[in-house]
Amino acid sequence: MNKRILLAEDEAAIADTLIYALQQEGFAVQWHQLGRELLASHASDPADLLILDIGLPDQSGFEVCKAIRQRSAVPVLFLTARAAEIDRVVGFEIGADDYVVKPFSPRELVGRVKAILRRSQPQTPLDASGLRHDAARAQISLNGQVLELTRYEYRLLAALLADPGRVFSRAQLMDKAWDEPEASFERTVDAHIKSLRAKLRAADADCDPIRTHRGLGYSLSWERA
Numbered sequence: 001m002n003k004r005i006l007l008a009e010d011e012a013a014i015a016d017t018l019i020y021a022l023q024q025e026g027f028a029v030q031w032h033q034l035g036r037e038l039l040a041s042h043a044s045d046p047a048d049l050l051i052l053d054i055g056l057p058d059q060s061g062f063e064v065c066k067a068i069r070q071r072s073a074v075p076v077l078f079l080t081a082r083a084a085e086i087d088r089v090v091g092f093e094i095g096a097d098d099y100v101v102k103p104f105s106p107r108e109l110v111g112r113v114k115a116i117l118r119r120s121q122p123q124t125p126l127d128a129s130g131l132r133h134d135a136a137r138a139q140i141s142l143n144g145q146v147l148e149l150t151r152y153e154y155r156l157l158a159a160l161l162a163d164p165g166r167v168f169s170r171a172q173l174m175d176k177a178w179d180e181p182e183a184s185f186e187r188t189v190d191a192h193i194k195s196l197r198a199k200l201r202a203a204d205a206d207c208d209p210i211r212t213h214r215g216l217g218y219s220l221s222w223e224r225a
């Protein structure tokens with residue numbers, strides 16, 4: 001099935017160029033001029049990746065991304081025009097996976113899109129656990145119910161799910177889940193693991209698969225501790 005991409009961009013010429021380049025590579029692209037249209041579209045039919053212009057007529061791409069991040073870890077690529085915007089994208093909490101600066105070549109953008117989607121390749125679903133990772137949609141569900149995870153919680157759980165039983169050090173988990181791990185503290189991992197456990201238990205009181213290995217790190221296991 002073709003990967004579905006939603007594009008929010010108010011300049012028709014830019015949108016046309018992008019849509020053409022992406023369609024040439026087999027992507028199904030849906031174009032919106034307003035942020036709220038893209039949000040509604042993603043809510044009714046989640047896309048595999050979002051491309052957000054920052055300067056949209058109704059709200060900024062940052063606001064759109066913030067709204068998305070409250071319920072989805074879908075990859076987001078920003079289109080930026082100004083240096084001041086780039087600083088914010090590169091900053092930590094926006095939730096962007098990548099950005100390109102206008103003017104950009106369509107080829108460069110398609111390359112970035114492919115790289116992002118490659119990084120979120122599907123992994124083996126774990127049926128027995130009740131946890132299922134849909135990497136294409138960047139969602140993890142428990143007993144069929146999609147978990148509402150922040151991007152760090154999502155990336156941490158995805159890393160643990162990819163290799164059950166393996167003990168990951170905090171530094172290894174930071175490498176997998178953080179874009180700039182050197183700028184964060186290892187105890188940040190502990191804080192996100194804690195909120196992740198709470199969300200799993202909230203969705204299923206018996207679901208507590210994350211094990212703490214004192215002085216070592218964390219692993220995922222279905223054996224009772």
Ligand code: CA
Binds near residue numbers: 010053056
């Ligand atoms: Ca614009």
